[in-house]
Amino acid sequence: MGQESxxxxxxxxxxxxxxxxxxxxxxxxxxxSGEGDEFHVAPHPNEPLLMIMREDExxxxxxxxxxxTRLTPQQKRAAIRAFYASARAVTxxxxxxxxxxxxxCEWARLGGEVVFLGSHDRIEIWSTxxxxxTEAANRAALQSAAEECGL
Numbered sequence: 198m199g200q201e202s203x204x205x206x207x208x209x210x211x212x213x214x215x216x217x218x219x220x221x222x223x224x225x226x227x228x229x230s231g232e233g234d235e236f237h238v239a240p241h242p243n244e245p246l247l248m249i250m251r252e253d254e255x256x257x258x259x260x261x262x263x264x265x266t267r268l269t270p271q272q273k274r275a276a277i278r279a280f281y282a283s284a285r286a287v288t289x290x291x292x293x294x295x296x297x298x299x300x301x302c303e304w305a306r307l308g309g310e311v312v313f314l315g316s317h318d319r320i321e322i323w324s325t326x327x328x329x330x331t332e333a334a335n336r337a338a339l340q341s342a343a344e345e346c347g348l
Contacts, residue, residue: 206251208315213325216311220302221294224249225313228320232291236320239284240304245327247297247305249320255284297322 212225224234237255239248262268262276287295302308305324312328314321323331 206254207317208320209317210313210315212313214311214313216297216302216307216309220297220299220307221290222297222311222322223292223294224289224320226293228315229289229293231293232289234289234293236287236289236295237284238287238295238297238301239280240301241321242280245305245324247301247307247322248316249287249295249322250318254318 208228210225210227214222214225216222224236236249236251239250239255240246241248258280259277262273262280265273268276283301285298285301287297289295297307305322306327307322307324310325312323312325314323314328
């Protein structure tokens with residue numbers, strides 16, 4: 198069984214990586230404690246990227262769906278079912294790599310060069326092309342949010 202991570206669960210930074218032919222990719226060393234780190238990987242429901250998260254963050258998804266006042270009970274059950282059906286447990290190997298499911302790579306259009314993006318409580322994996330296409334919009338959103346918050 199995997200080891201309990203001593204690494205913080207706040208992820209920040211941007212790291213280019215290469216996906217090998219077997220769909221293995223190394224998680225940045227700042228985010229793992231070594232062999233046997235356990236994560237869950239799931240396709241983002243609305244964007245072409247993969248989310249990698251620890252067990253506690255994965256558990257929050259059901260809570261988010263359940264606490265929604267806009268969804269019917271049937272919609273909540275369907276959303277939880279679909280989300281958790283798509284999530285896969287992954288464990289780092291000796292090189293800090295995880296094996297990504299082929300279907301997940303297809304969803305996110307991953308192949309060759311990818312970008313790991315720290316996103317506070319989860320890690321995102323983007324194709325380099327998709328990341329570059331959204332980078333300007335993300336920076337504009339940050340500037341707008343900072344102004345709105347008085348920063």
